[in-house]
Amino acid sequence: MKADAYKIVDDVYWVGVLDWDIRDYHGYTLNGTTYNCYLVFGEDKVALIDNVYPGKSEQFWGRIKDAFEKEGREFKIDVVIQNHIENDHSGSLSEVVAKFPDVEVYCSKKAEPGLKNHLPELADFEFNTVKTGDSLDIGGKTFQFVNAPMLHWPDSMFTMLMEEGILFSNDAFGQHICLSERLDKDVDPVILTEAARKYYANLITLSSPMVGRKIEELAKLGLVDILKMIAPCHGQIFTDPSFIIDLYTKWSTGTYEGTKITFIYDTMHHSTQRMAHAMAEGVMSEGVEVKMYFMHDDDKSDVVTDVLDSKAIFVG
Ligand SMILES: Cc1cc2nc3c(=O)[nH]c(=O)nc-3n(C[C@H](O)[C@H](O)[C@H](O)COP(=O)(O)O)c2cc1C
Numbered sequence: 001m002k003a004d005a006y007k008i009v010d011d012v013y014w015v016g017v018l019d020w021d022i023r024d025y026h027g028y029t030l031n032g033t034t035y036n037c038y039l040v041f042g043e044d045k046v047a048l049i050d051n052v053y054p055g056k057s058e059q060f061w062g063r064i065k066d067a068f069e070k071e072g073r074e075f076k077i078d079v080v081i082q083n084h085i086e087n088d089h090s091g092s093l094s095e096v097v098a099k100f101p102d103v104e105v106y107c108s109k110k111a112e113p114g115l116k117n118h119l120p121e122l123a124d125f126e127f128n129t130v131k132t133g134d135s136l137d138i139g140g141k142t143f144q145f146v147n148a149p150m151l152h153w154p155d156s157m158f159t160m161l162m163e164e165g166i167l168f169s170n171d172a173f174g175q176h177i178c179l180s181e182r183l184d185k186d187v188d189p190v191i192l193t194e195a196a197r198k199y200y201a202n203l204i205t206l207s208s209p210m211v212g213r214k215i216e217e218l219a220k221l222g223l224v225d226i227l228k229m230i231a232p233c234h235g236q237i238f239t240d241p242s243f244i245i246d247l248y249t250k251w252s253t254g255t256y257e258g259t260k261i262t263f264i265y266d267t268m269h270h271s272t273q274r275m276a277h278a279m280a281e282g283v284m285s286e287g288v289e290v291k292m293y294f295m296h297d298d299d300k301s302d303v304v305t306d307v308l309d310s311k312a313i314f315v316g
């Protein structure tokens with residue numbers, strides 16, 4: 001399939017997949033998402049960061065070929081950096097290995113058994129395991145690795161491209177959103193915030209204690225000072241990293257300016273419904289914002305999103 005690679009900065013391309021049609025991801029309702037992968041052209045080697053769902057690789061290969069053509073380089077991936085084992089980011093690794101049998105694959109120590117388990121055809125493949133502080137030079141382009149356990153899986157890691165200040169954060173800082181534009185600044189900030197909020201509420205909340213610690217660790221490693229972009233594996237790329245770091249800091253610490261109360265109820269003969277509506281009238285007359293969910297029809301991933309930044313929740 002012919003598909004364009006998107007140049008982020010010199011030598012770095014987005015080569016991901018637009019999944020326009022997905023509407024449900026393990027109970028999370030969404031209106032499409034993207035599986036972001038990136039190609040980095042070093043002077044000596046070419047590195048691919050993450051890959052895509054099995055069976056979703058047509059666009060991915062089209063974009064990779066386009067990036068190689070744009071760079072005028074021999075079509076050869078030398079390195080794969082596998083930041084996470086979940087198959088929306090690793091499901092095409094076997095295709096990459098089959099095409100380029102000499103490819104070196106870098107992943108966290110926890111990722112190796114998971115990858116071998118998910119991809120039995122790679123059971124005998126030799127992975128290079130890396131940890132926080134390790135780095136890899138592909139010729140004028142240096143990657144530094146940072147383990148990020150529970151952001152959002154035990155195997156997760158971040159990869160920083162030092163020269164460009166791009167943090168490839170995999171699932172962390174993502175949004176399930178599928179747009180023709182790739183960057184944060186091409187999207188209305190309200191839409192971007194809403195998508196990031198739903199994603200955080202549904203996928204990151206349980207790891208909230210890890211968020212602040214990881215941002216502090218990145219600062220101690222000197223990576224926040226050089227940070228220019230955050231390139232997650234879903235949704236828009238942040239050319240303004242402070243936008244999403246500030247939101248994550250707020251959500252992970254429960255610091256909300258609003259007064260929102262969320263009502264969550266179900267009813268058969270309408271008395272609970274009447275009670276919920278009457279209570280809502282009471283708090284609204286005090287100037288409180290109300291969100292109302294009737295679980296007969298409403299979607300649980302939307303409920304969780306409002307629970308994230310509510311001051312109180314009523315369940316009936
Ligand atoms: C999802 C759901 C399941 C229910 N299951 C039962 C049940 O197993 N047995 C029963 O006597 N009533 C059941 N009810 C009826 C509740 O007892 C009734 O809805 C409750 O008293 C609240 O009153 P309301 O429907 O007027 O709000 C159910 C109601 C809902 C919404």
Ligand SMILES: [Fe+2]
Pocket residue numbers: 084086152153171
């Ligand atoms: Fe994941």
Ligand SMILES: [Fe+2]
Pocket residue numbers: 086088089171233234
């Ligand atoms: Fe993912």
